[in-house]
Amino acid sequence: MRLQNPTRLERRLGDTETSYFLPSRESGVNDMYLHLGFSAQAQALQRDRVAHVWAILRLKHPLLACSVEMRDYNDLRFILNPYASPEAVLQSADENLIYRQETKGELIDSYLNGPRTLSAQRLSCVIISQELGQFSPGHSRPNRSAMRAEDWFDYDFLLCTTHFIGDGMALHQCANDFFTLLSSKTSSEELHDILKEEWRIRYGSQFSEISLPRSLEERLPLxxxxxxxxxxxxxxxxxxxxxxxxxxxxxxxxxxxxxxxxxxxxxxxxxxxxxxxxxxxxxxxxxxxxxxxxxxxxxxxxxxxxxxxxxxxxxxxxxxxxxxxxxxxxxxxxxxxxxxxxxxxxxxxxxxxxxxxxxxxxxxxxxxxxxxxxxxxxxxxxxxxxxxxxxxxxxxxxxxxNGTDMPPPPPLMATVAVKxxxxxxxxxxxxxxxxxxxxxxxxPQIRLHTLTTGSRQxxxxxxxxxxxxxxxxxxxxxxxxxxxxxxxxxxxxxxxxxxxxxxxx
Known part of the structure; x- marks a missing residue:
């Protein structure tokens, strides 16, 4: 798929993707989540820094930022609308970044049993939560007025994606890359430079050859x-x-x-x-x-x-x-x-x-x-x-x-084979x-200690x-x-x- 300055990028869903997308339409069946509990200092979780990391990953992995358009049961398409600027990438990432003050149990229960978090227009998001007043075990609990930059806190991270854009291996590799970049010594300004370069590679005037990852069926040898x-x-x-x-x-x-x-x-x-x-x-x-x-x-x-x-x-x-x-x-x-x-x-x-x-x-x-x-x-x-x-x-x-379902055909009187x-x-x-x-x-600036994963069932x-x-x-x-x-x-x-x-x- 080679497009010069595309206004929109699209491809059909393969059979495996289709088998996960269609059941998800009503209530998000199979929407995946990965929960990671971790300890960190507060400055590592500043929203602007997290949004930059999430934006870079969404540029590198375009299915995270796609939507799905259903024309009929045999024609389902991933749609990617290219970003006009690095700032547009950052804005999109920030719109799909949620901060909460809930416990791990509340986060997971809400995702699994509450209203659907994702949709055909939102295929991924990140949720960061810190229960109010929560400090990392093993560290002292100072008064709010005495908090210091070096104090460690416990956080919960939820990476949420639809199952038709990836599997468990993608989920865990992405989380590893997320925390590696988040915990790096790269400054916020340097993160923005990385974002601009990733955008230039994909959408800039010097190089505009971009594509969506091919489906499983396209990549299986014929x-x-x-x-x-x-x-x-x-x-x-x-x-x-x-x-x-x-x-x-x-x-x-x-x-x-x-x-x-x-x-x-x-x-x-x-x-x-x-x-x-x-x-x-x-x-x-x-x-x-x-x-x-x-x-x-x-x-x-x-x-x-x-x-x-x-x-x-x-x-x-x-x-x-x-x-x-x-x-x-x-x-x-x-x-x-x-x-x-x-x-x-x-x-x-x-x-x-x-x-x-x-x-x-x-x-x-x-x-x-x-x-x-x-x-x-x-x-x-x-x-x-x-x-x-x-x-x-x-x-x-x-x-x-729609009220247009037909009654099932009558059963056969005789069956030759016993199933x-x-x-x-x-x-x-x-x-x-x-x-x-x-x-x-x-x-090292992030200490992971808990992992739970699953999907809406x-x-x-x-x-x-x-x-x-x-x-x-x-x-x-x-x-x-x-x-x-x-x-x-x-x-x-x-x-x-x-x-x-x-x-x-």
Whole structure:
């Protein structure tokens, strides 16, 4: 995409982007957030400085500053209106920068359960909050009149973006870049010079070749011919047909959605012990968490022990994508999904031996999904299927609102094939060691101490997160507490923590 002095830049959404955009229209389903709790001195969080950092990132990563225009279900477009000046970039960033005086819990609850923060016209924003009178633990609490420039305070940071412009890896890399630049010794005047140079590169008279990051589907290598494409379709259908899962949490309907995110962090010594134990058993903590959930569910409510338990997780496709010659932004969505299937029964003895066996099975299934020779074609077919399904459901929803929906066709009298159950119990978002992304030494003026992440959910949704951050293992469960039979999810969560204590510590 090469435009000389463009008045507007646009491109169509790909299938994966579409599958996330269409469900988000009504109430922001899948809108992501990343919360970071940190300590800093007050001067580091001056609004003008924060706005400059946010403006620079929005220039470097244009999808953050786009809007979406929907012409029809098959024609959705990112729209970027170029900035007339560096000052216009700064103004736009400031309009999408929010300062509050709320606790972490209030911030997250408001984002997850309150009115939608984002929209098709606002795809990202940053929220900075300091609870009134809050000082960093370990530092004295002086009188307001005695505050000094060197005093440290506790702050909460929320990076909010729609899911169709990026994934978890983009979210965390952006936060690392944000705090690296914010904590640098660069003066406010120097930050403004950086902003002006970034604007000149993209919109100035000397160089105006700009583009939006290409979609996942555009960057996946293409099949070489008709025969290979046909084989890809057959392989995908066969792989989907082999998925078998007969367990799900009992749901309740008719209640307003309320997402909660109970979170537990294990201290550094216990985390090191768990990681060492997993390594000695030749598995990762991520693989172990699949087995932990498997056992926790069997102890919670296992009505169908003869059927396997299926769980799903995201698959990072970035290593398989071709380069984007005109845009080096990491803000784009590049994920697919895979499933782990484990037995549904729980033996009465040798539970520990069975646990490690299932953890190794989870590792093998995860590795097989990530390294399968058909991973590219399977990811392409899955994106196509998800896009088509999202368009179909979006039209059905719109027809209901407009009163033009048609009754479903009558059921067939006879069915030749019997469809096997393929229900997933839960999704796991396993982010790995985030200390490999957050270069804490690069921002000594900022001390990160807490991380929570998730998204606005649809009714009856659930997702378990596991990651290592500041040397600690964090486990959190985001779920709609009004969407499930009372007490079942709470017992499952207790059983998850008990199984970790029993088998990993």
């Amino acid at each position: 099949s070489s011919g008709k025969l290979q494409r046909a084989a890809s379709i057959v392989d995908f259908e066969l792989s989907q047909g082999r998925l078998l899962g007969g367990h799900s949490f009992p749901r309740r309907k008719g209640n307003d959605r309320k997402t909660v995110v109970p979170t537990v962090a294990f201290d550094e010594d216990r985390t090191r012990g768990m990681l060492k134990l997993c390594k000695s058993r030749n598995v990762s903590i991520s693989s172990a968490l699949f087995a932990i959930c498997n056992i926790a569910w069997a102890r919670t409510r296992n009505d169908n022990p003869h059927l396997p338990v299926m769980m799903y997780s995201a698959l990072n496709l970035r290593p398989y994508l071709s380069a984007d010659e005109l845009n080096d932004s990491y803000w784009f969505i590049a994920i697919s999904y895979f499933n782990v299937v484990l037995p549904g029964f729980l033996p009465t003895s040798h539970v520990e031996k069975m646990f490690w066996h299932r953890a190794r099975s989870a590792k093998e299934q995860s590795t097989r999904a990530a390294k399968h020779r058909m991973i590219i074609s399977r990811s392409r077919e899955m994106a196509k299927e998800r896009g088509e399904r999202a368009r179909c459901w979006a039209k059905e929803d719109d027809d209901k609102v 096997l159950p393929s229900t997933a119990l839960i999704g796991l978002s396993l982010l790995g060691n985030l200390d490999g992304i957050y270069r804490h030494a690069a921002f 649809r009714s009856g949704a659930m997702l378990l997160f596991g990651y290592t951050f500041v040397g600690k293992l964090w486990i959190s469960l985001g779920y709609d507490e009004n969407g499930f039979e009372k007490g079942v999810v709470e017992r499952f969560w207790e059983n998850v923590l008990t199984a970790i204590e029993e088998l990993l510590l």
